[in-house]
Amino acid sequence: MTEPQQTHTPVGLIAFAWALVGVPLVYGLYQTIKTASSLFS
Amino acid sequence: MAVPSFLARERIIARPGFNRWLIPPAALAVHLCIGQVYATSVYKLALQKDFGTSLTRIGIIFSIAIVMLGLSAALFGTWVDRNGPRAAMFTAACFWSAGFLIGSLGIATGQLWLLYLGYGVIGGIGLGIGYISPVSTLIKWFPDRPGLATGMAIMGFGGGALIATPLSRQLMGLYDPAYDGTAATVASGDAVAKLFVTLGLVYLVFMMFGAFIVRVPADGWRPDGFDPATVKQKALVTTDSVSAGNAIRTPQFWLLWVVLFCNVTAGIGILEQASPMIQDFFRNGGTSAVAVAAAGGFVGVLSLFNMAGRFVWSSTSDKIGRKPIYMVYLGVGLVMYVLLATVGSSAPWLFVVLAAVIISFYGGGFATIPAYLRDLFGTYQVGAVHGRLLTAWSAAGVAGPLIVNGVLDSRGTPGQLVAGDYRPALFIMVGLLAVGFVANLLVRPVAARWHEPKADPSLPTSTPETSAAR
Structure with missing residues (x-):
């Protein structure tokens, strides 16, 4: 699906917002996978 | 206010x-x-x-x-x-x-x-x-x-x-x-x-x-290329509106309350005891084949599947529909629980796979319920309807641990339990999932008498505030 062409939302703001929630989430996922890996070792 | x-x-x-x-x-x-x-x-x-x-x-x-x-x-x-x-x-x-x-x-x-x-x-x-x-x-x-x-x-x-x-x-x-x-x-x-x-x-x-x-x-905003008429063609999906006050008077609301309660209670049955459970399932002669660190890893695996299930299964429901996806959560979940109770102790990998799938359904059940409510009651006060439905979560949060801890307390001392001691609790969860499965099967479109009156197109569109004051 395509978004409207004449967006008023700065791309930088969207990228910043996603990074702000994405970075902690990746940190949490990494730490959990590290813990989970002990099940298979 | x-x-x-x-x-x-x-x-x-x-x-x-x-x-x-x-x-x-x-x-x-x-x-x-x-x-x-x-x-x-x-x-x-x-x-x-x-x-x-x-x-x-x-x-x-x-x-x-x-x-x-x-x-x-x-x-x-x-x-x-x-x-x-x-x-x-x-x-x-x-x-x-x-x-x-x-x-x-x-x-x-x-x-x-x-x-x-x-x-x-x-x-x-x-x-x-x-x-x-x-x-x-x-x-x-x-x-x-x-x-x-x-x-x-x-x-x-x-x-x-x-x-x-x-x-x-x-x-x-x-x-x-x-x-x-x-x-x-x-x-x-x-x-x-x-x-x-x-x-x-x-x-x-x-x-x-x-x-x-x-x-x-x-x-009146809608995404480019989106035609609401295509949504209406799907079974159980309404373009009408039902207020939160009316929603709780419909059988559909209470059927979904039962569905959520059963799904969450069954999930909590595993989450509540995850770490000791995997050790108890593989206990032989007082010692477990699963170490404490590995049990901690099992909790991590469940967390990952709980989170992934929320996104994957809820997104899948957009394709196959809300009622069918709950038939999967409750029906396949039921089979998984039976397998867990009967053959789950035969191999650690099998136990982990079964539990992980069950927990992914638990997460999926949480994430899909707002869309199910939207389908049945419309977007008008879906947040308020969702809020009222979450009392099922509170009730399950009390019932789940009560069932599991009650059964385990009657079977022996923590640290000495074995797979067989979990069986009664697991079969109670199977029964609950069966109840939830039937409740989901009974869900039908909401009767027209509960719908909000259609706005006159010549008048400005009503806001939730003005409509709620009716």
Whole structure:
């Protein structure tokens, strides 16, 4: 699906917002996978 | 109850061309913070030692928070729908953060009741309002993919614990050098108090960010290329509106309440006992083939599947429909539970696979329910309807542990249980899933007499506030 062409939302703001929630989430996922890996070792 | 003008719904109506992909991170900013409630086990022992009390009395803090979540979501759902997501997220941030700060004061001064009041009651209110705050907005921004949209946000709730658990360990290690994050050491009460202050302030900033970037779509907005008529063609999907007050008078609401209650209770049956359960299933002659560290890894695997299930299954429901996906959660879940009870102890890998699939259905059940409500009752007051339905979660939060702990207490002493001791509890869960499966089968479209009257096209579109006053 395509978004409207004449967006008023700065791309930088969207990228910043996603990074702000994405970075902690990746940190949490990494730490959990590290813990989970002990099940298979 | 009026809100300050900078929080009002009218102030956050998106201008034409607003990019809706800014809304999921706003929702995630809230859900990633409030998901911390499932990371309380990380400082449970430290609090027990600091207060010199039982684990049960410390566990009450969590129980109060979950009960308050359900109650506040039910009580404030209409307020949230009327005033919009910014007011709701702002309020949730204040309550959630205040809960941590008051809780911290309780730890620092050795007063457990302040923890009950702060984290439990006040924080719990923040949990309930925060949980439902972005749901109706996401559904309105993503009418073409409501399952994906709510799945993203509610996945964040699962992700919140994944972040808070290791982060809390690291922070407590920073505040108490004697604590190394392993089971061999326990953090001091002072370190937990400082952790609470830190989390309270960090969560306040994060949630406020979500509150200030969130927008609601203008009346009549729809995504490019989206034709509401295509949605209407699907069975059970309505383009009509049912108010929250009327929704709870329909059989559909109570059937979904039973569906959610059964699905959550069954999931809690495993989550509640995950770590000791895997050790008990492979216990032979007093010792378990599964080490403590590996059991901790099993809890991590379940967390990952819980989170992934929220996103994957909820998104899948956009393709196959809400009723069929719940038939999978409850029907396939039932078969998985039977297999777990009968052949689950034959191999650790089989036990892990079965439990992981069950927990992915548990997460999926949470994430898909808002879209199911949207299908049946429309978008009009879906946040308020969702809030009322979350009382099923509170009830399951009490029933699940009661069933499991009740059965296990009657079978023997912790540390000496074996797979067979879990069987009665697992078969109770099978029965519950069967009840939920039948309830889901009975769901039919809502009768037209519950629908709100259609607005006269010659008049301005009604707002939730004016309609709710009817």
